[in-house]
Amino acid sequence: MSTYDDIRNAARVLDGVARRTPMLTSPFLDEMAGRRVLVKAECLQHTGSFKYRGASYAISQLPEGTRGVIAYSSGNHAQGVAAAAARAGLSAVIVMPANSPALKIDNTRALGAEVVLYDRATEDREAIGARLADARGLTLIKPYDNPHVIAGQGTTGLEIAEQAAEYGVSQADVAVCCGGGGLTSGIALALAGSAPGFRARPCEPHAFDDVTRSLASGRIERNATMLGSICDAIVTPQPGDLTFPIMVAHCGPGVVVTDDECLDAMKHAFLRLKLVLEPGGAAALAAVLFHADAFEGDAVIAVTTGGNVDPEMFDRALARP
Amino acid sequence: MSTYDDIRNAARVLDGVARRTPMLTSPFLDEMAGRRVLVKAECLQHTGSFKYRGASYAISQLPEGTRGVIAYSSGNHAQGVAAAAARAGLSAVIVMPANSPALKIDNTRALGAEVVLYDRATEDREAIGARLADARGLTLIKPYDNPHVIAGQGTTGLEIAEQAAEYGVSQADVAVCCGGGGLTSGIALALAGSAPGFRARPCEPHAFDDVTRSLASGRIERNATMLGSICDAIVTPQPGDLTFPIMVAHCGPGVVVTDDECLDAMKHAFLRLKLVLEPGGAAALAAVLFHADAFEGDAVIAVTTGGNVDPEMFDRALARP
Numbered sequence: 001m002s003t004y005d006d007i008r009n010a011a012r013v014l015d016g017v018a019r020r021t022p023m024l025t026s027p028f029l030d031e032m033a034g035r036r037v038l039v040k041a042e043c044l045q046h047t048g049s050f051k052y053r054g055a056s057y058a059i060s061q062l063p064e065g066t067r068g069v070i071a072y073s074s075g076n077h078a079q080g081v082a083a084a085a086a087r088a089g090l091s092a093v094i095v096m097p098a099n100s101p102a103l104k105i106d107n108t109r110a111l112g113a114e115v116v117l118y119d120r121a122t123e124d125r126e127a128i129g130a131r132l133a134d135a136r137g138l139t140l141i142k143p144y145d146n147p148h149v150i151a152g153q154g155t156t157g158l159e160i161a162e163q164a165a166e167y168g169v170s171q172a173d174v175a176v177c178c179g180g181g182g183l184t185s186g187i188a189l190a191l192a193g194s195a196p197g198f199r200a201r202p203c204e205p206h207a208f209d210d211v212t213r214s215l216a217s218g219r220i221e222r223n224a225t226m227l228g229s230i231c232d233a234i235v236t237p238q239p240g241d242l243t244f245p246i247m248v249a250h251c252g253p254g255v256v257v258t259d260d261e262c263l264d265a266m267k268h269a270f271l272r273l274k275l276v277l278e279p280g281g282a283a284a285l286a287a288v289l290f291h292a293d294a295f296e297g298d299a300v301i302a303v304t305t306g307g308n309v310d311p312e313m314f315d316r317a318l319a320r321p
Numbered sequence: 322m323s324t325y326d327d328i329r330n331a332a333r334v335l336d337g338v339a340r341r342t343p344m345l346t347s348p349f350l351d352e353m354a355g356r357r358v359l360v361k362a363e364c365l366q367h368t369g370s371f372k373y374r375g376a377s378y379a380i381s382q383l384p385e386g387t388r389g390v391i392a393y394s395s396g397n398h399a400q401g402v403a404a405a406a407a408r409a410g411l412s413a414v415i416v417m418p419a420n421s422p423a424l425k426i427d428n429t430r431a432l433g434a435e436v437v438l439y440d441r442a443t444e445d446r447e448a449i450g451a452r453l454a455d456a457r458g459l460t461l462i463k464p465y466d467n468p469h470v471i472a473g474q475g476t477t478g479l480e481i482a483e484q485a486a487e488y489g490v491s492q493a494d495v496a497v498c499c500g501g502g503g504l505t506s507g508i509a510l511a512l513a514g515s516a517p518g519f520r521a522r523p524c525e526p527h528a529f530d531d532v533t534r535s536l537a538s539g540r541i542e543r544n545a546t547m548l549g550s551i552c553d554a555i556v557t558p559q560p561g562d563l564t565f566p567i568m569v570a571h572c573g574p575g576v577v578v579t580d581d582e583c584l585d586a587m588k589h590a591f592l593r594l595k596l597v598l599e600p601g602g603a604a605a606l607a608a609v610l611f612h613a614d615a616f617e618g619d620a621v622i623a624v625t626t627g628g629n630v631d632p633e634m635f636d637r638a639l640a641r642p
Binding site for chain 1: 340342343346348349365591595596597632635639640
C-alpha cells in the first residue's frame with residue numbers, strides 16, 4: 001500500500017527530473033465556473049502527460065541489475081515509460097495496438113523504446129508481454145496498480161497544495177481526470193497528508209464512469225465496454241486493486257462529463273490558458289466549467305493531465321461554437 | 322533611458338503580479354535544431370502575452386492621482402493594459418481598429434476596459450487618443466517606447482538567466498520575437514546586467530525586418546508597409562527611439578523568418594510542448610528550428626511571446642504537413 005511518506009520520497013527522487021508544472025488562472029474561467037479556478041497544467045510535463053512522474057519514480061526504485069522494462073499502453077504511459085527508461089539507461093519494450101495513432105507509435109520509438117505491435121482483435125497483449133518479459137528478463141511497469149507509480153503521480157498533489165497556498169487557497173475540491181486511478185489516488189494521498197482542506201474528485205467520461213459508480217456502491221464496478229469515448233487516455237476497465245481503497249478512503253464523489261464537454265473545455269484551454277489538452281486530459285476542466293453544482297466552496301482546482309492529441313481531434317474542439 | 326536597475330526594480334514590483342512563466346524543453350526540438358533548445362513560455366503569461374509585464378510595471382509607476390490610462394493597440398498590449406489597469410483600480414480606454422478580431426475586442430472589454438473603435442482607413446488613432454486623453458485626463462501607455470514598459474518586459478530576461486542556469490546553461494543566444502523592440506531591448510538589458518554569456522537576437526517576419534536592417538545599417542530603417550504578414554503582434558513601422566539604442570548596444574544580428582515557418586513552429590509547439598502560440602509569438606521558435614545556422618553554441622533559448630490566436634489561424638498551422 002502506498003503511503004504519504006512514499007510520495008515525499010518520490011518528490012525527492014523526482015526533484016530536477018520531473019517538471020514542476022505551473023498553476024494557471026484566467027478571469028474568464030472564474031466567471032464561467034462561478035468561483036475561483038486554478039488549473040494545474042500537467043500537460044506541460046515531460047512527454048506531455050503526468051505519466052512521466054510515476055514511470056520515472058517506479059524505474060528509480062527497480063533493483064540493481066534490472067535488465068530492462070516493459071509496459072502495455074497505447075499512449076501516455078508508453079511515452080512516459082520510454083522517456084524515463086531512456087533517462088535511466090535501461091532498455092524499454094512497449095506493447096502497443098497496431099491501430100494506435102501513428103504519432104504515438106513514432107513518439108514512443110523516438111524516445112528510444114522498442115515498440116511491439118499486436119492485433120487488438122486477435123492477440124492478447126498480456127500474453128505477448130509475459131512471453132517477452134520472460135524471454136528477455138524485463139520488468140513490467142503497470143500503468144496504475146503499482147505503489148511506486150501511485151507515489152510518483154502523487155507528487156502532483158504535493159505541488160498542488162504548495163502552489164494553491166501561493167494563491168491564498170487552502171480549501172478546495174481538486175478535480176482530477178481519472179482512468180485506473182493512479183493519479184487520483186496519488187493526489188488524494190498527498191492531499192490527505194499535506195493539505196487536509198483539499199479533497200480529490202475523480203472526473204470521468206459518460207458511460208466510462210467505473211470509478212464514480214464504484215465509489216457510490218462501495219465495491220469495484222466495471223465499464224460495459226472499452227470502446228466509444230474520445231477520452232482514450234482515461235478509459236480503463238475498472239478501478240485498480242491498489243488505487244480503489246485509497247480513493248474510497250480519501251476522495252469525494254466522482255463527476256461525469258460528456259465528450260462534447262471535454263471538447264469545449266479543450267477550446268477554452270486554447271482560448272484562455274494557451275494550453276493544448278487532449279480530450280481525456282480536459283475532463284477535470286470540463287467538470288469544473290460545466291458541472292459547477294458538483295463542487296463546493298469558493299475555489300476549485302482542475303488538473304489538466306495530458307495534451308497528446310492529434311491535430312484532427314484538436315480541430316474538432318476548435319470547431320465547437 | 323532604461324537601466325538594469327530599473328529592471329531589478331520592476332522585478333520586485335511584479336513579484337506575485339506577473340506570472341513566472343516556465344522554461345520548457347523537448348528532445349524532439351533539440352533534434353530539429355541540432356542543439357539544446359530551451360523555450361521560455363511567455364504565452365502562458367496573464368492575458369496570453371508578455372505585454373502584461375510592461376503594462377503592469379508602467380501603471381505601478383504612475384503618479385498618485387492618475388485618473389486613468391489610454392492605449393492604442395489591436396491586440397496584446399490592449400489586453401495587457403486592460404488587465405493591469407483593472408488590477409490597479411484605474412479606468413482604461415483602448416483605441417482599437419474597428420476591424421480587429423472580434424475576440425480581441427471582446428476580451429479587452431471583458432477585462433474591464435472601454436474600447437473606442439476607429440476606422441483604420443479614414444481616422445487617425447493618435448488624434449482620437451489625444452482628444453480623449455485631453456478631455457478625460459488620461460495617461461498614455463505607449464506599447465514599447467516607454468522606459469517603464471521596457472523595464473517591465475525586461476523582467477523576462479532575469480527569469481531566463483535564472484531558469485537557464487537551472488538547466489546548466491550559462492552561454493546561449495536568446496531568440497526574441499521582435500516588433501518595436503520593447504521586449505527585445507528589455508531582455509538585452511537584463512542579460513547584459515545579469516548573464517553576460519547570453520545575447521539577445523531579434524527575430525522578425527520576412528519583409529517586416531526593420532530591426533534587423535536597422536541593426537545592420539546602424540540607423541533606424543522603416544518597413545515599406547504595415548500590411549501583409551500574419552504576424553500581426555510584431556509588425557511595427559520601425560524600431561522605437563528608446564529601444565533602438567539599447568538593441569544596438571546589446572543585441573546580436575536579427576534573424577528573419579517566413580510566415581510559413583511561423584506556422585510550422587506553431588505546429589511543433591502544439592505537438593511537442595503543448596503550447597498555443599500565435600504566429601508573431603512563434604517567430605523566435607521558427608528561427609531556432611529552421612535557421613540553425615544563424616545561431617552559435619550548444620544551446621539556444623527561444624522566447625515564445627504570445628498565444629492570442631484565432632481558431633481559424635491555428636487550424637492553418639495544424640494543417641501544415
